[in-house]
Amino acid sequence: MFLSVQLSCYPLKDDYKQPIRDLIARLEKTDLEVIAGRMSTEIFGEYDAVMNVLSDTLKWSFETYGKSVFVAKIMEGDRRPK
Secondary structure, eight states: OEEEEEEEEEESSSOOHHHHHHHHHHHHTSSSEEEEOSSOEEEEEEHHHHHHHHHHHHHHHHHHHOOEEEEEEEEEOSOOOO
């Protein structure tokens, strides 16, 4: 099963840009397709791979930077971005 995820991160701190940059850099090091945008990051891949990366990345973010709000839109589908 193929997933498309639109992920937004809102660190609850004054210096919010670096945690977002580091989060995107971490996602880009995976085997998933990652497209960083101005308002959110899109992530594409197989269900298990996407969910494992999201779980690991969110845990890392909380442990590294503390409190943040994440908003994720997840869609199942077998179409890859063109």
